[in-house]
Amino acid sequence: MIEQKSHPTGPVPAPRPVRAVARCAVVALALAALTWVARAVWHLRLATAGMPASGPPDQGGGEHRPLNALEDSYHLVDSVGGAVTAVCAIAFLFWLDRMRDNARALSGAEPRYAYLWLWLGWVVPVVNLWIPRGLVADVHRSVFPERPLPAVVNWWWGLWLAGLAGGVGLIYADDTDEVIARAYDGVLPLLAADLVVVAAAGAAALMIHTLTTAQQRRLDEPAEAAQATRAA
Template identity: 60%
Template sequence: MIDHTPHSALLPVRGRAAWATGALVLAAAAWTARAGWQLRLASVGQPASGPPDQGDGRHRVLTGLEDAYHLVAAFADALTVLCALTFLAWLLRVRDNARALSGSPPRYGWPWVYAGWILPIADLWIPRGIVADAYRATAPGRRLPACVNWWWGLWLVGLISGVGLMYADSTDDVIARAYGNVTPLLVADAAVVGAAVAAVLVVRALTAMQEEA
């Protein structure tokens, strides 16, 4: 049985879970569209005029397909930001509820809920640790769902691949990559989409445990 902390000590989590789930689904769809446009760019091939960035600060006029990719990429980036905000709002709520259920302070203080995603090295394990600790505090003795490890593994692939979540280059440079070798881009996009889908399962699993509590 889960620890029977009085219900008044817990904050509602279903609403935040619904927002996070919806944002994750939209982000996954947007990144799928981004991958589709990259495939279209690769199939059409680079124009005879060369890549969009001509070097020395010169840029040629974009083709219709390239211009559309700029819009799709910007939309995917905006949905990624929305996804991050809603996921963090949900994570803060379940973390607070886990603390109320266990009666013990969490291993990571609240600043880590934010800083853990952006600090080098720390971002490789702290966010997963926050989720795992919240689940274990909510349901002591229960095995951590496999979706947590799938989510984090796929997230790391997208994060450290250099062509996924953390594009170091401009959108025009990514277009040039799609013309030259689209496979690494598609692998990174697939990892991001997979991570979003797994994150939906994580949100559902932890939310269900707290509602049961």
């Protein structure tokens, strides 16, 4: 069973402020986008430089030639990008976890998907095509059932899936030296994937802002009502 029952099964936690974790997630997304822009710049630099006379870094048969300075710097950009992307993923999941807890507190209902799927839903094949979007959509719909899902959620998810497609976006099917060879031989697919990932990061940041603002306003309503009562 992927989905769980909607009625509460334990004590409902008190809602907590979500703006701080949202800001951290947005900053992490911005940094991740910058690393992917840097990756695109290096792809262009490799394509402009052209394949060295000695051939690609991976010579075949398990042999690799020494890397030149540009190729070495691409390895550094790739490593930094991977580390920043990992931090970004953690920040995003902490934001989503806080949003889920608050949605449960505000709606009085259990999230549609069990907590385990908050982490596994991104990596389990097949179900990772819909569960992450479902986790985000549930955060909004459980608190605002009368409102349509913000369009930015679907934009984010479409761009995320496009970034995963083809093995040239968020998850490369090839190792770094093979990606370098791709940049020498045909850089356009790599640049297209870079652009999609940067767009996905931007859509994710806008989505975080949209959902966080709506939820925080709902969280602030009791305090605002109490202040209005005192003023009256």
